[in-house]
Amino acid sequence: MTDPQIGRRALLRGAGGLAALAALPSLAACGTGTSRASAGGGKGGGKTVVVRDSGGSYGAALQKAVYTPFTQETGIGVKVLNLDDAPLLAQIKQGRPQCDLINNSMMSHLKYVQQDALEALDKDRLKSLKSAKIPDKQITGHAIGHSFYGQCIGYRTDAFGGRKPESWADFWDTRAFEGGRSMVSPDGDLPELEFALLADGVPMDKLYPLDVDRAFKVLTRLRSDIKKFWDSGPLPGVLLSRQEVTMSTVWDGRLADLQKQGVPVARQLNGMRRQFSGYAIPKDAANADGAYRLMDFALRPESQAALAKAFPSNPSSPLAYSKLTEDQRNALAGAPKYYDKGFDADVDWWLKNETAVTKRWLEWARG
Numbered sequence: 001m002t003d004p005q006i007g008r009r010a011l012l013r014g015a016g017g018l019a020a021l022a023a024l025p026s027l028a029a030c031g032t033g034t035s036r037a038s039a040g041g042g043k044g045g046g047k048t049v050v051v052r053d054s055g056g057s058y059g060a061a062l063q064k065a066v067y068t069p070f071t072q073e074t075g076i077g078v079k080v081l082n083l084d085d086a087p088l089l090a091q092i093k094q095g096r097p098q099c100d101l102i103n104n105s106m107m108s109h110l111k112y113v114q115q116d117a118l119e120a121l122d123k124d125r126l127k128s129l130k131s132a133k134i135p136d137k138q139i140t141g142h143a144i145g146h147s148f149y150g151q152c153i154g155y156r157t158d159a160f161g162g163r164k165p166e167s168w169a170d171f172w173d174t175r176a177f178e179g180g181r182s183m184v185s186p187d188g189d190l191p192e193l194e195f196a197l198l199a200d201g202v203p204m205d206k207l208y209p210l211d212v213d214r215a216f217k218v219l220t221r222l223r224s225d226i227k228k229f230w231d232s233g234p235l236p237g238v239l240l241s242r243q244e245v246t247m248s249t250v251w252d253g254r255l256a257d258l259q260k261q262g263v264p265v266a267r268q269l270n271g272m273r274r275q276f277s278g279y280a281i282p283k284d285a286a287n288a289d290g291a292y293r294l295m296d297f298a299l300r301p302e303s304q305a306a307l308a309k310a311f312p313s314n315p316s317s318p319l320a321y322s323k324l325t326e327d328q329r330n331a332l333a334g335a336p337k338y339y340d341k342g343f344d345a346d347v348d349w350w351l352k353n354e355t356a357v358t359k360r361w362l363e364w365a366r367g
Contacts, residue, residue: 048078048287049291050078050079050080050287051101051103051294052088052101052103055082058311061307062080062311065303066297066298066306067080067294069297070293070298076290076294078294081098088102088282091282092115097285097286100286101280101285101294103146104280105276105277106138106143106278106347107275109140110143110348113141118142118143119281119282119285120141121144128301129144132299133317134299134316137344138276138278138316143278144279144295144299145316146304147276147304147313148276148316149252149333150269150272150273150275150314150333150342151189151252152252153165153171153248153271154265155240155246155265155266155267156264156265158264159247164268165247165268167198167268167271168270168271171195172221180227181222181227182226182239183230185230185361185365188230188231188233188235189275191361192249193219194271195249195271196219196222197210197211197215197218204271208349209346210353216360219364227239227244229365230248236248236251237254237255237257237258237263240255250267252312253313255267256312256331269341269342270341272341272342272343273343274314274333274344274345279298279299301320302320304316304320305320305321308324308328312332321335321336
């Protein structure tokens with residue numbers, strides 16, 4: 001993708017993105033893939049709870065580690081809904097959401113809040129909230145963070161004569177660390193301005209508010225060495241495997257399978273950007289009681305640890321890591337030994353500036 005285009009994710013950027021997409025008839029009319037007829041009806045309960053998640057290997061891991069054990073313990077079935085934000089938001093606006101619980105990024109939940117699309121949470125109904133010691137930053141009035149993914153450096157271990165990159169300054173240093181680079185496009189994730197600033201010497205605890213002009217100036221220094229802008233999680237690994245690039249930004253868990261296959265790749269977590277995902281309940285959910293019970297179950301340290309064993313998910317509960325073996329724990333970017341190497345994305349800053357930054361990024365990338 002040498003000429004980035006505005007795609008679905010880019011359209012979602014900014015506080016008004018969800019509302020704009022919900023207004024598109026072709027999206028709002030999308031099918032849900034499930035029926036509420038068997039969901040139990042009424043806000044008081046029911047024998048089925050419908051949860052929205054993104055599906056794929058992550059969805060399979062959730063089924064194994066969370067949904068099936070939840071049903072075994074409570075007798076409440078779980079139906080999964082794979083639905084994009086726009087049609088789901090349209091359903092909520094119509095007072096007929098097709099799910100009871102939403103598993104999404106905390107930033108997306110904040111956008112939903114701006115559209116008055118989420119229920120205010122009754123935290124007294126979440127017994128595991130305190131016992132799991134969820135960080136205060138990941139507890140809002142409408143959503144609870146359950147895990148994070150980290151954006152970091154992925155590199156070929158055979159590319160630099162035994163040396164390895166230690167920082168974003170090394171990512172930018174194409175003389176000492178030769179080869180092409182890959183970075184994300186707005187279709188894949190937030191533009192990586194923080195990494196440019198870190199490469200230019202800005203301390204992690206002084207990143208925000210981001211100096212946008214300075215960041216783009218630093219990005220421009222690397223522009224001719226960026227061979228691809230990735231827009232999906234697997235693509236950085238593909239580019240590294242094919243030796244099209246020697247370094248790429250990457251989601252922290254995406255290299256594990258390649259390493260098992262013997263591909264000489266590794267990650268560097270110094271300067272990792274963390275973004276959290278969480279649970280929220282849509283306005284007018286048909287089975288809010290079931291949603292609370294599933295959320296409470298999923299936030300338990302035991303449940304978060306089980307999910308981490310099935311998928312490279314970094315639990316928000318610090319207690320979950322103690323329930324993993326040392327090898328399992330240290331494979332995760334959220335392990336105590338790595339945590340201070342990274343920083344949390346400032347979602348409030350990005351909510352205010354995402355649309356403008358994305359527009360500028362697209363103009364910059366097109367050169």
